Amino acid sequence: MTKNAIEVNNLTKKFKDFTAVDNLYLTVKEGEIFGFLGPNGAGKSTTIRMLCTLAQPTSGSAKVAGYDLIKDSAKIRQNIGLVAEKMIMYDRLTAAENLRFFGKLYSIPKQRLEERINELFQLVDMQEWKNTQINKFSTGMKQRINVIRALLPEPKILFMDEPTLGLDPQTTFSIRDITRQINQDGVTVILTTHAMTEAEALSDRVAIIDHGKIAALDTPENLKNMISQGDANVFGTKISNLTSELVNKIKSMDVVTAVAQQDDYNLKISAQGENALNEIIDTIRDEGGNIASVTNSNESTLEDVFLAVTGKQMRDQATEKATPVHHRHGPAPKARVR
Structure with missing residues (x-):
């Protein structure tokens, strides 16, 4: 029977009057890649910080690797790794020296540390650069070192956390x-990303969080099927003179449920209704748009699901100030680096 790597029950995080995470319930199975998606400000980063013991919850509970989030925070840190969006390395040190430094912070025995470093350089095919x-x-080479x-x-x-952001x-x-x-x-891998193709390609299951709550959770295939049933349709349109004003006009249509702009010419439009396609074409032409091609397909993408679940409105993300974490086990021992 598969165990749960993470169990979250009614987890809540408040910043004064703002609720960033709202009574969240979530389980992640051992051995799966779990995609964690959400608009800016939806609460996913705050959730990850709590699960990594970098911020304390306001209420609720969670277990990570079988340990209680509050009572056993030190044990949790011994069982997790974090690839942060911001790279954590020292530029003046070599790649191997960086790994030795962090290995000593983890109190890894010297012989095992050297073995582990060699194993990891082989994993990312960077032995000659150690x-x-x-x-x-x-930047790409640095990120590979950041991962290992x-x-x-x-x-x-x-x-x-966004492991491929800004990479070629x-x-x-x-x-x-x-x-x-x-x-x-x-x-077990917890992946946060804004790249829907990445989440779809890697994840066994995907959770979409919005306004601090889980808005949808299932396999990528089941999530796509969620909006590919009934009278839902997905249209691909190529418009030679596509403008932001025209995109906004299409988004405002009653029959349109989601719009994803793929490049300077192509839109993917999810819509409902028997005459949805005709209405969309008429609106584009009335607004002066030149339609080069239209394709009709009921095969949705994870991006379609994301927009359908979270809406089309742009989100602004306010800066959150995490409260200091006070662990019950006293300060962590200082590493001795020779």
Whole structure:
């Protein structure tokens, strides 16, 4: 019987009068890749910070790797790794020196640490760069080191926060391939991303959080089927003179449920109603749009689901100030780095 790597019950986080996470309930199974999606300000980053023991909940409870979030926070930190959006490395040190530094913070025995470093360089195919200073690396190379830094203590659960943000397609493909390998080695992965194709390609299940609550949770395929039934339709339109004003006009139509702009010319439009396509075409022409092509398909994407669930309105994200974490086990011992 599959155990749960994470169990969340009525977890809540408030910042004064603002509720960032609202009575959240969630389970993540051992060994799965769990995609965690949400608009800016929806509460996903706050949830991840709590599960990583970086912020304390206002109320509710959670277990991570079998340990209580409040009572056993030190034990949780021994069983998790975090690939933060911001890279955590020292540019003047070599890649290997960076890993040795963080390995000593984890109190990994010297011999095991060297073995682990060699294993991880092989994982990301960077053996020849281990003695090169980080400041000479490309952004993609730095991110690969950032990933294996989180893997040093052999965590049971790995949190990956936007791991491919701003990377070129080749490096993005490499990071995704590494993520799959990590998971195949038995590590549970929690992936936060705004790249819907990434979430769909990697995740066993996906949770969409909005306004601090889970708005939808299922396999990517089941989520796509959720809006591909009944009279829902998905249209692809290529418009040679596409403008933001025209996009906004289409979004405001009653028959339109979601709009995703794919580039300067192409829109993917989800709509409902027997005459939805005709109404959309008429609106585009009335607004002066030149339609180059129209395709009609009921095959939705995860992006369609995301927009249908969270809405089309742009979100602004206010800066959240996390409250200090006071652990009951006293201060963590200082690492001795020689």
